[in-house]
């Protein structure tokens with residue numbers, strides 16, 4: 001087996017807040033292999049974005065800090081890397097796209113300039129006409145019609161789906177080995193969402209890049225991912241390949257998420273099942289398992305001790321004392 005492309009080891013990230021230190025990530029470990037798509041799923045606030053911002057070293061400063069752990073990429077620990085070296089990796093070898101393209105695109109620059117500056121930054125010797133040609137080719141590749149004309153337009157002149165394609169184009173200009181996509185389709189309507197997912201799949205086939213795809217939607221995960229991390233309250237509570245996750249979800253939380261997916265092949269139920277209760281705030285987690293107040297299988301032990309993330313068959317990892325009983329039901 002070749003080395004994983006990226007290894008996140010025991011990562012912990014904290015924010016300084018008015019209420020004190022908030023530990024947004026607690027002992028996160030996972031790997032990304034070359035060419036694969038890893039999904040990260042979980043409800044709002046579970047730490048999906050903080051995970052990607054920690055990897056990219058883009059945490060809001062000075063409040064956000066990685067306080068423990070390593071992010072090994074190409075033999076080096078990104079957490080310890082000098083800022084200049086990290087700058088070279090970011091956008092070049094690891095690129096990121098966001099939910100709302102307007103936050104990543106500059107509203108006062110034409111599309112052509114935004115693509116051109118990215119290219120020039122990473123290829124200082126490139127001529128103006130080469131930059132223009134490469135920009136047009138990239139817009140074509142992400143399915144933007146009439147790219148010559150688009151180069152002269154401003155972001156606000158494009159539809160949401162087209163803006164998302166431009167952001168993907170910018171992210172891909174430097175042939176990243178890893179693309180981190182943080183909910184890139186949630187703001188789009190379902191048809192456009194499906195087109196963007198297909199585009200990412202096609203681009204991955206062409207380039208062989210790995211994708212870390214972040215979403216709260218297990219339906220999207222099913223479309224796209226080879227492997228999935230399920231996060232809850234800043235911890236990984238399950239990690240499995242896509243078939244295992246859907247066939248025999250291990251953690252009660254994962255089961256709850258799966259039940260909440262609307263199924264097109266079944267008559268609609270009166271009400272979509274959702275997981276009861278709410279995620280506590282980072283300051284209110286009880287000792288023991290963080291899911292205990294919402295779990296149908298909770299026992300006394302779950303309130304006292306924190307379960308470890310244990311590895312079972314097929315490499316499935318589950319953080320639950322009752323996993324063995326539950327799978328044999």
Ligand SMILES: Nc1ncnc2c1ncn2[C@@H]1O[C@H](COP(=O)(O)OP(=O)(O)OP(=O)(O)O)[C@@H](O)[C@H]1O
Nearest residue numbers: 015017024043044045046047048049050051060282
């Ligand atoms: N700048 C910040 N200051 C303080 N706490 C923060 C900050 N950014 C994030 N957090 C906290 O870290 C936790 C994880 O947030 P994160 O943004 O990673 O959630 P998420 O899983 O991406 O949620 P969503 O699905 O809503 O995007 C939350 O409890 C959040 O309140």
Ligand SMILES: [Mg+2]
Nearest residue numbers: 048049050182
């Ligand atoms: Mg987020």
